[in-house]
Amino acid sequence: MTMPWRDYVLFAAQTLWSSRTRTSLIVLAMALGVASVIALTALGEGARLYVNNQFASLGTNLLIVIPGRSETTGINPSTMIGSTPRDLTLADAEALLRSTYVQRIAPVMIGSVPIAYQGRERESVVIGTTSEMMQIRHYTLTQGQFLQESDSSRGAASCVIGGKVRDELFGAEPALGAWVKVGDWRFRVIGILAKQGQSIGINTDELVMIPVASAQALFNSPTLFRIFVEAKSHELLPKAKDDIREILTARHQGEEDITVLAQDAVLSTFNKILGALTLAIGGIAAVSLFVAGILIMNVMLVAISQRTAEIGLLKAIGAPGRQILKLFMVEAFLLALFGCIIGVMVGLITTAVLRSSFPDFPAHAPGWAYVLAVLIALGTALLFSYIPARRAARLDAVTALSKR
Amino acid sequence: MIELRDLHRHFTVGDVIVHALDGISLTIQKGEYVSIMGPSGSGKSTLLNILGLLDQANSGEYRLNNRNVTTLDDTEQAKVRRDQLGFVFQFFHLIPRLTAAENIELPLMLAGVLPAERKTRVDEALQHVALSDRAHHRPDQLSGGQRQRVAIARAIIMRPAIILADEPTGNLDRHSATEVMEILESLNKSGIILIVVTHDPQLGERARRKIRLVDGKVVSDET
Numbered sequence: 001m002t003m004p005w006r007d008y009v010l011f012a013a014q015t016l017w018s019s020r021t022r023t024s025l026i027v028l029a030m031a032l033g034v035a036s037v038i039a040l041t042a043l044g045e046g047a048r049l050y051v052n053n054q055f056a057s058l059g060t061n062l063l064i065v066i067p068g069r070s071e072t073t074g075i076n077p078s079t080m081i082g083s084t085p086r087d088l089t090l091a092d093a094e095a096l097l098r099s100t101y102v103q104r105i106a107p108v109m110i111g112s113v114p115i116a117y118q119g120r121e122r123e124s125v126v127i128g129t130t131s132e133m134m135q136i137r138h139y140t141l142t143q144g145q146f147l148q149e150s151d152s153s154r155g156a157a158s159c160v161i162g163g164k165v166r167d168e169l170f171g172a173e174p175a176l177g178a179w180v181k182v183g184d185w186r187f188r189v190i191g192i193l194a195k196q197g198q199s200i201g202i203n204t205d206e207l208v209m210i211p212v213a214s215a216q217a218l219f220n221s222p223t224l225f226r227i228f229v230e231a232k233s234h235e236l237l238p239k240a241k242d243d244i245r246e247i248l249t250a251r252h253q254g255e256e257d258i259t260v261l262a263q264d265a266v267l268s269t270f271n272k273i274l275g276a277l278t279l280a281i282g283g284i285a286a287v288s289l290f291v292a293g294i295l296i297m298n299v300m301l302v303a304i305s306q307r308t309a310e311i312g313l314l315k316a317i318g319a320p321g322r323q324i325l326k327l328f329m330v331e332a333f334l335l336a337l338f339g340c341i342i343g344v345m346v347g348l349i350t351t352a353v354l355r356s357s358f359p360d361f362p363a364h365a366p367g368w369a370y371v372l373a374v375l376i377a378l379g380t381a382l383l384f385s386y387i388p389a390r391r392a393a394r395l396d397a398v399t400a401l402s403k404r
Numbered sequence: 405m406i407e408l409r410d411l412h413r414h415f416t417v418g419d420v421i422v423h424a425l426d427g428i429s430l431t432i433q434k435g436e437y438v439s440i441m442g443p444s445g446s447g448k449s450t451l452l453n454i455l456g457l458l459d460q461a462n463s464g465e466y467r468l469n470n471r472n473v474t475t476l477d478d479t480e481q482a483k484v485r486r487d488q489l490g491f492v493f494q495f496f497h498l499i500p501r502l503t504a505a506e507n508i509e510l511p512l513m514l515a516g517v518l519p520a521e522r523k524t525r526v527d528e529a530l531q532h533v534a535l536s537d538r539a540h541h542r543p544d545q546l547s548g549g550q551r552q553r554v555a556i557a558r559a560i561i562m563r564p565a566i567i568l569a570d571e572p573t574g575n576l577d578r579h580s581a582t583e584v585m586e587i588l589e590s591l592n593k594s595g596i597i598l599i600v601v602t603h604d605p606q607l608g609e610r611a612r613r614k615i616r617l618v619d620g621k622v623v624s625d626e627t
Contacts, residue, residue, distance in 0.1 A: 003516040011513070018501035313497045316458060317511040317558070318486020320479040397458040401497065 003323065005330075012331040019303075023335065026292070026299055030339020030377055031346060033289040037373035038347025038365045040285045042354065044278025046363035051270045053362070055263050061103070061234055062136065063241060064261040065096075065227040065248070086252050087223040090212065095251055096229055099243035101236045106133040108226040109215040115208055116181040117169040124165055126182060126208045128215020136230045139204065144176045144191035147211055155213030159187035163195050164205040182208060183218050229260075237262055282369055286376050292339065293380025296332050300388035304328070304395075311392050312400025321393035328392050332385030333378065340374045347373075405597065406432040406455065406566070411464035413450050413620075424450040425461065426620035432599070434565075437592045439611035440601045447620040449570060452601045456489055456568045457481045469565075486515055490559030490596075492588070494571035496551045498543040498558075504550075505530065505539040508557045515562065529557040533587055549580025556587055566597040573607060585610060 016023040067088045093107040109128035114121055133139070134146040146160055159182065166175045166189075175189050193204050216222055231240035241260045249256045304311065314324055347365060354363040413425040424447040432438055440448045453459035454466065457473060466474045473484055491497075498507045505526050512522045530536045533553035543551055552572060559567055569588060573581035585607070592598040602608050616624040 003514055007513050007516075014501065014506075309497060310499055313499070314510075314514070315482070316456065316485060316491045316497075317514065318482050318562070319514045320482035322479065323482075323514060398453050401458070401493065 008326060008330045009334065011327060012334050015331055016334060022299060023338075026295055026335050027338045027342060029292040029295050030289070030336055030381075031343035033285070033292045034340050034343025034373045034377050035346035035350060036288055037282055037285040037376075038344065038369055039350045039354075041278050041282040041369035042347075042351040042363040042365035044274060044281050045366050045369075046354070046361045048271060048274035048278065049362040049364070050360065051274060052267065053360075055267045055270075061231045061237065062263050063229040063231060063237065063244065065229060065244060066259045066261060067224075067257070068259060069257050086255070086257050088227060088248075088258065089222055089224060090216075092248055092251055093224060093227045095247050096227065096244055098247060099240060101231055101240035101243055103230045103232045104132045104136060105230070106130050106136050106228040107212050107224045108133075108228060109212060109219060109221075109223075110225045111215070111219050113183045113208075113218065115165065115169070115183075117178065120169050122165070122168055124206060124208045126210060126215065126218070128210055128212040128218070130212055133209070133228070136228050140194040141191045142194045144189070146191050147209060154211075155217060156211055157185065157187045157214065158190040158211065160191040160193060160209040161189055162193045162203070162205040162207040164203075165208060166192050182210065185214070185218055187214070237264070278366075282372070286372070289373065289376045290380055292336075292377065293384040296335055296381050297384035297388055299335075300328060300332055300385050301391075303331075304388050304392045308395065308400045308403040311395050312397050312403070315395075315397040316401065325386075325389045325393040328389035329382060329385050332381045332389070336377050336381030340377050343373065343377070344370060405434045405436075405469065406430070407465075407467040408455075409465040409467075411451075411454065411461045411466065413447070413454065413459070413461050423447075423620045425454070428464070428620070428622060430615070430622070430625075432597060434597065435592070435595050436613055437589070437598045437611045438600070438613045438615060439608040440599065440615050440617060441603060441605065441608040442617035444603060446617040448601045448603075448617050450620075451617065452568055452570055452599065455566075455599065456491060457485050486511060486562060488565050490562065490564040490567045492552070492555055492559050492567060492569040492572045494574040496543070496548075496555045496575075498551055498554060500543050503540045503542055504535060504546065504554045504557075507543070507554055508561055511558060511562050525561060526557075529561050532560070533557045547580070548576050549583055552576060552580070552584045553587065556584065556591075560591060560596075564596065566599065567591060569598070569600045571602055571604075572600060573604070574602075581607075 065088065067086070090107055093105050096102055096105050106129050111126050112123055113126045115124045115126070129147070131147045131149045139146065141160070142163065144160070147158065148156075150156070159180065161175065161180075169175070169180065170178065175192060178189050179186050180189060187210055193207065195205055210218070229240065229244060231237045241262065244260050245256060245258070248258050252258070311324060314327075319327075347370075351363045351365055354361070408428055408430040411425050411428040412423070414421050414423045416422075428451060440451060442448045450459065454461050461474065464474075465472060468484065468488065473481065476484065499510070502510070508529050509522050509526050512525060517525075527536070530539055533556055535550060535553055535557070538546060538550060543554070546554065567588065572588065573584055576584060588598055588600070589610070600607065600611060608614055613625070613627045615622060
């Protein structure tokens with residue numbers, strides 16, 4: 001007959017219960033370690049998902065055509081400055097519609113221009129584009145309508161403004177239908193953009209949008225800043241990308257002087273960075289688990305010197321060294337297990353509180369964080385309790401019994 | 405039953421070698437009641453520890469039931485202690501956080517006996533030492549005599565063939581001491597070998613066989 005596990009657990013639980021203060025302190029240390037791994041990885045993972053969501057709001061089938069050749073796929077200074085051998089034009093943009101993989105396109109011109117209404121003036125980012133922009137970027141309006149298809153080609157004097165621009169220029173006055181001065185030109189407000197918040201770089205709240213033809217006149221230049229292209233589906237993105245390159249290369253006398261940027265490329269870079277960050281902070285938190293493991297070792301060493309006579313007795317009544325080793329390791333394992341249970345609960349509560357306080361921030365700890373935290377906690381407990389437990393198992397019975 | 409042949413045990417204290425046992429040869433038969441007496445330092449505790457397999461002789465042979473137990477490994481020796489030997493100590497050695505019943509149950513638990521059987525056997529043992537009403541008291545709620553009776557119950561719970569008692573009354577008043585000795589002697593009457601180590605002549609005289617040790621040697625062995 002061998003002693004069943006149940007009895008080991010009961011004996012250890014009884015021992016732990018008899019020194020409740022010490023037990024709860026160690027459990028607390030273990031729980032804090034486990035909870036911090038969970039909470040911190042939840043923060044990292046939340047940051048990653050937050051960025052993902054931001055990109056998703058840009059449109060997942062989106063390709064961006066940038067003038068200039070860039071070998072890297074990320075954003076670098078040259079993509080910002082755009083060292084352009086040949087300009088992107090409106091005709092280039094329209095040519096892209098020839099590709100069967102392209103759903104819609106929107107040319108983008110951009111500039112910073114003063115915008116004024118009845119003596120109130122502010123500097124604002126003005127974007128020249130077409131009606132398609134609304135679908136590509138998933139814009140919604142609170143009032144009025146977006147730029148119409150007819151507007152863009154003839155350079156109508158209509159504009160759509162962001163909520164903040166509206167508030168600053170009009171205050172409580174109705175903005176729809178009013179005429180504002182954009183640069184030296186006058187535009188009629190036909191729509192107000194709904195607040196979409198920050199979406200990678202551009203805050204829609206502070207935008208003024210005008211038809212692309214009007215923008216060409218306003219900025220006195222035919223050059224496009226970007227062309228936004230929406231592929232028919234996510235799977236067709238690579239094909240659409242090839243088509244775009246082909247069409248524009250052909251139009252630019254055989255020279256490939258544009259860069260086509262997919263969301264994926266940027267997104268995967270962000271994912272990698274933030275994933276690594278999550279791992280790093282999770283790892284730092286895991287160090288606290290090792291510290292808790294060392295605490296367990298310390299507590300077991302103290303326990304063994306306090307319970308030397310008991311160990312001697314256990315030997316006298318027939319417990320072999322192996323069994324004493326097991327008794328002490330089960331005790332340490334239980335400590336860690338309680339720590340894990342409480343730690344996971346604290347972790348779940350913390351992340352739930354985080355999520356309810358910051359709804360935009362999906363602070364969910366990834367599954368591996370739970371598994372890892374618990375495994376490290378239990379593993380270190382076993383590892384660090386082995387040395388003290390073995391010391392107990394090897395105690396000389398006669399010397400141990402002579403201690404009172 | 406118990407056969408010791410030319411047992412030697414020495415300790416090194418600083419650079420002096422102390423011969424605790426210096427060629428002990430003994431045979432103890434089933435059902436004997438033996439007291440081992442001698443001045444302190446005579447080796448009587450060492451002899452008891454070796455008989456209890458808590459200590460190893462440096463040379464000589466110890467046979468228990470015709471089996472040479474000197475050469476067994478840790479696990480096998482533990483098993484012999486568990487199944488054949490019961491210990492009663494001067495300082496009781498009860499585990500303070502466990503109740504009387506749990507202390508008595510401990511050897512059964514370590515041996516892997518199932519809880520249902522453990523309970524009936526513990527109840528029996530408690531009855532045997534007349535402590536059924538103290539089953540759920542912890543040691544600090546018991547008198548010295550009661551503690552020693554709990555320890556005796558624990559010693560007999562595995563139905564051993566031999567009880568080794570090291571100054572079993574050393575920490576008790578006269579009345580409790582008599583009570584404890586009567587219980588131990590009643591166990592001996594049921595066939596268990598009882599070996600009592602003591603330096604108290606009055607206690608030693610109670611045994612049928614009296615062994616005196618001086619400087620690790622048997623100087624008298626009277627029946």
